Amino acid sequence: MAASRSKAKAAETEAAPAAETKRDAAATRERILVAATQEFADKGYDGARVDEIIRVSQVNKNSLYHYFGSKEQLFTAVLERVYENIRARQSDLSIRSMSPEEGMRTLVEFTARIWEEVPEYNRLLASENLHEARHVRQSERIVPMYNPLLATICELLKRGEEAGVFRGGIDPVDLYISITALSAHYISHRHTFEAIFKTELMTPARLEQRRRHAADMILRYLKA
Amino acid sequence: MAASRSKAKAAETEAAPAAETKRDAAATRERILVAATQEFADKGYDGARVDEIIRVSQVNKNSLYHYFGSKEQLFTAVLERVYENIRARQSDLSIRSMSPEEGMRTLVEFTARIWEEVPEYNRLLASENLHEARHVRQSERIVPMYNPLLATICELLKRGEEAGVFRGGIDPVDLYISITALSAHYISHRHTFEAIFKTELMTPARLEQRRRHAADMILRYLKA
Amino acid sequence: MAASRSKAKAAETEAAPAAETKRDAAATRERILVAATQEFADKGYDGARVDEIIRVSQVNKNSLYHYFGSKEQLFTAVLERVYENIRARQSDLSIRSMSPEEGMRTLVEFTARIWEEVPEYNRLLASENLHEARHVRQSERIVPMYNPLLATICELLKRGEEAGVFRGGIDPVDLYISITALSAHYISHRHTFEAIFKTELMTPARLEQRRRHAADMILRYLKA
Amino acid sequence: MAASRSKAKAAETEAAPAAETKRDAAATRERILVAATQEFADKGYDGARVDEIIRVSQVNKNSLYHYFGSKEQLFTAVLERVYENIRARQSDLSIRSMSPEEGMRTLVEFTARIWEEVPEYNRLLASENLHEARHVRQSERIVPMYNPLLATICELLKRGEEAGVFRGGIDPVDLYISITALSAHYISHRHTFEAIFKTELMTPARLEQRRRHAADMILRYLKA
């Protein structure tokens, strides 16, 4: 999304705006991806319409098929972008310089903030799981991205255990899934929860409460 | 599902199996519901096909529309059935006679077992949330079903606090969402997790580990 | 329609109203005809729905098919009833005792009143003509009904000519069609005329103006 | 209709008839409109089938929906074309240069010729009125087309009155409706009239008699 805005600004400042959008293959690709991300997030894979993506991105239908091959491959490309961005955010954290407890709290809260700030990602992953991760498995780029995160968690657990602040015997995969679950499920299922519990879940105050709840739960679970 | 199985079994043992399923409004409605539950769970609301539902349930297309009105209303009926069954399971627990800790562990583990045993429900709720709970809101029957569950949680919290085993100041809605999240997210997102972490998550042993992990996390969070 | 009201009244005064409607074949037939007249007039033959007719008439679907055989035959029965009622109204006029001019004006104005008071008839005949009078031709009862009317017109023309008030050489069929056209077309096409000329055509005052216009036009046409 | 005939003729004389009709948006649109006009006129709006229109026009179903949006909008487009053609014919008359009586007779006879030559229009308007002019009201193009015609009638009435050949106090809307009614109703209801009066109404001689009848009736009505 950020990319699309900077692109638009570039178009205004450059000399030949009409010709610019035509020639710039990267920009066309980018506009398609941005529109596709929104459409797939809004409607899910099956509900999304290729026609809507070309309408919003203002590209020709053949361009879309030229750059991405099919609706499925376009969805895969969108997912790759999503995982890249999630990874980029999590890498920014400089957790290695923090204490184990501080690092873990930071990780939990930053994970929560991803779903809050980019709820599209949550929806895309939900849709992908309804399709049994078919597109994630197709991608050669997504799977390798998750090793560093798991490494970070393992390192935090090890440091915490050595420092005597965390228990031993924690399964890092279970822990990662719980960290994600506590915030992602809250966001992705907020509509049914709001309907069932007659309460608002997306106000800033409520979201902060949830972040603390999630971090507390993880830290209490780990406490020696 | 249980109904369909007993129906099938009855058909085999009785004299006229072909005639038995015909011209029986309740049975026809049930066959449609069973097939629809499966189809909607398999493909999500948008991916599901009415034609497939009528093919599997062996009913005439018009019967489906006569009984349920539209694909949307059929989906709503499926969701109502799902929530009813979830509620029925949770009501069976006789938690009131247990100690607060035992009751809470039982609640967490039974919630986990729902998603393990009927993963269809998980998928239906995921699809419904992609549609922003549109059908849940339409239903007059679903919302009221959730009050008793929240009451049970509040009662457990109160008893635990009075007995000095649980902390005070716990938000019951946050707690409910976390209980659900820890097991449901594990199941619903297992496909991406399995792809990313190259590990099996649905073996009996692994599921038991997850159940204990979730219960431990909740109980440690509540411990005074 | 009048028939249906008197029927309803009868039901109220009799002893066993529940049993009465079940057994009375004539009443069932009548209820179907009344509902069918309304539905066919509202939507035209193609737009009309058999299901709507059975819903309104509160009869069983099989009864409708038992009494009338098919949608087409039901429409034919409705048309027969319409033509009967039109004829009955026109026969009431006792034109033979009037002067030729008075008789002709009476005939024109009464014809106009038919379309005003029972616009359903207009619509049924319009729909029937879209189907090229298929059902009218099928009916053995409709065609003979129109001879007396044409005889009345011929007689009026003859008397008027003999009395020196009407011109000779008038084609009675052309005259009949014009008498009908001047009022029926005004009613049947009022919706487009109202849209195009931005004026109201169905107020009592406007209808009276139209009736006089039509009668004036016919009488001036005939004047010696 | 004229367009379709010239198109067909062109195809026959040119080199590549198959290629000529393909990939030409205007021609495709036109083919659809021609086929739709025929189908809607033949069966009425409700009886008409989109499938039949695409079969006759040899276009892809999606093209029809791409160009016209829906069956309703296609019908509206057909009606707009009809009203345009009617207006174009009436504008050709150069009535302003004629005497009031001559002008009025010309207007009546030309109106009659429209229904004789393009009976489809009659049927389309009849169907539209069964739908209470729903599509005419939707159109922004149809309503304005009728002002010039009414202006012509008013001008004829004024000139005739000033010349002492027409009476005063004539309502132009009533007059317009009668001019239309006398010929249109004859055509649109010819099937029932032919069945009832056992006479042929569409022979050239009979049509000429009717035209004179209608013109005589209007002119005698107006005569001072």
Add this chain to the structure above:
DNA sequence: CATGAATGAGTATTCATTCAT
């Protein structure tokens, strides 16, 4: 004879994808 469940052909409309220019 009444009832309501069942039937299957059909009806407008949509969609991902390809082809001609």
Add this chain to the structure above:
DNA sequence: CATGAATGAATACTCATTCAT
């Protein structure tokens, strides 16, 4: 390589009519 027209299989939904009880 860009453009917009074309494609055809599908998709939710409807309707007149019949059958079993």
